[in-house]
Amino acid sequence: MTLDREQALNTATVLSTALPYIQKFSGKTLVIKYGGNAMVDENLKIQFARDVVLLKTVGINPVVVHGGGPQIGDLLEKLNIESKFIDGMRVTDSATMDVVEMVLGGQVNKDIVNLINNQGGSAIGLTGKDGKLITADKLKVTRKSPEMQQPEIIDIGHVGQVRSVNTDLINMLVSSDFIPVIAPVGVDEKGQSYNINADLVAGKVAEILKAEKLMLLTNTAGLLDKQGEVLTGLNAKQVDDLIADGTIYGGMLPKIQCALDAVRAGVKRAHIIDGRVSHSILLEIFTDQGVGTLITNEKLD
Numbered sequence: 001m002t003l004d005r006e007q008a009l010n011t012a013t014v015l016s017t018a019l020p021y022i023q024k025f026s027g028k029t030l031v032i033k034y035g036g037n038a039m040v041d042e043n044l045k046i047q048f049a050r051d052v053v054l055l056k057t058v059g060i061n062p063v064v065v066h067g068g069g070p071q072i073g074d075l076l077e078k079l080n081i082e083s084k085f086i087d088g089m090r091v092t093d094s095a096t097m098d099v100v101e102m103v104l105g106g107q108v109n110k111d112i113v114n115l116i117n118n119q120g121g122s123a124i125g126l127t128g129k130d131g132k133l134i135t136a137d138k139l140k141v142t143r144k145s146p147e148m149q150q151p152e153i154i155d156i157g158h159v160g161q162v163r164s165v166n167t168d169l170i171n172m173l174v175s176s177d178f179i180p181v182i183a184p185v186g187v188d189e190k191g192q193s194y195n196i197n198a199d200l201v202a203g204k205v206a207e208i209l210k211a212e213k214l215m216l217l218t219n220t221a222g223l224l225d226k227q228g229e230v231l232t233g234l235n236a237k238q239v240d241d242l243i244a245d246g247t248i249y250g251g252m253l254p255k256i257q258c259a260l261d262a263v264r265a266g267v268k269r270a271h272i273i274d275g276r277v278s279h280s281i282l283l284e285i286f287t288d289q290g291v292g293t294l295i296t297n298e299k300l301d
């Protein structure tokens with residue numbers, strides 16, 4: 001690409017402006033959760049991959065955790081299997097689990113790995129089964145209505161929560177200049193697969209790696225209020241109120257929960273940002289304005 005003098009000067013200025021941010025984040029770990037809803041078109045996916053490679057090239061360590069909810073939904077629909085969610089979690093029977101594992105570990109994971117490698121990076125794709133990267137326990141979902149004495153436990157099938165993350169494996173890959181790309185499938189000691197919400201995996205990975213940032217890329221401008229305005233700088237009580245009055249529901253529930261848990265466990269900042277915007281990761285890292293919803297542990301409670 002040939003640039004005229006003015007364009008070249010602009011590029012040089014932009015690069016120079018990024019220097020303090022590159023210095024600040026160099027050597028730090030950034031966990032990026034790439035939601036299935038943010039994978040909206042091929043160009044954006046290429047840009048995402050390119051941004052991830054750029055981060056690695058300037059010495060920042062991205063670790064990608066991806067989702068794929070809509071992609072799982074598409075295949076289930078083709079197979080005439082109904083998609084059902086409770087509190088943002090997919091009810092996962094054995095047939096659905098097979099589809100989840102195929103789509104996340106086969107299709108979506110390899111697609112992202114390929115995109116990153118095509119931009120000059122070295123991505124390695126893993127599910128939780130590879131090197132026992134993610135061990136899982138069955139997730140217990142409880143429900144309580146005012147007329148019930150005790151909360152009821154709802155069985156939503158092969159849905160898991162993270163028990164452990166093999167940090168040695170991730171650290172080995174990162175220190176060998178690979179970019180880990182993680183599919184949210186966990187395994188228990190018997191080899192049983194578990195479907196884990198990708199936000200929960202990303203949050204736990206960020207916690208365990210003591211990441212500088214957790215970035216959750218989704219299909220909204222951030223966490224929105226009832227009027228559709230982006231909310232930021234929330235504390236835990238405000239989040240509870242927003243859940244109670246129904247402003248936060250569905251897929252945003254695990255997102256906000258994992259962001260709160262991550263910052264409580266020592267991750268400096270968690271961001272919920274719009275993955276449908278070009279270069280959203282770079283905008284967040286390399287500018288003062290930032291984008292989307294920021295959650296920090298300052299004034300959290």
Ligand SMILES: Nc1ncnc2c1ncn2[C@@H]1O[C@H](COP(=O)(O)OP(=O)(O)O)[C@@H](O)[C@H]1O
Nearest residue numbers: 035036037218219220223224247248249251252
């Ligand atoms: N308060 C809220 N602000 C923004 N989105 C919300 C809110 N409450 C619920 N949502 C829903 O959460 C969705 C994002 O979660 P999800 O569909 O799981 O996306 P992803 O694939 O990125 O994880 C949004 O598209 C929106 O429908």
Ligand SMILES: CC(=O)N[C@@H](CCC(=O)OP(=O)(O)O)C(=O)O
Nearest residue numbers: 036067068069089090196197198
């Ligand atoms: C238990 C559960 O709900 N698992 C998710 C895993 C994928 C995911 O989280 O994808 P997104 O990030 O694109 O929503 C699912 O089956 O859809």
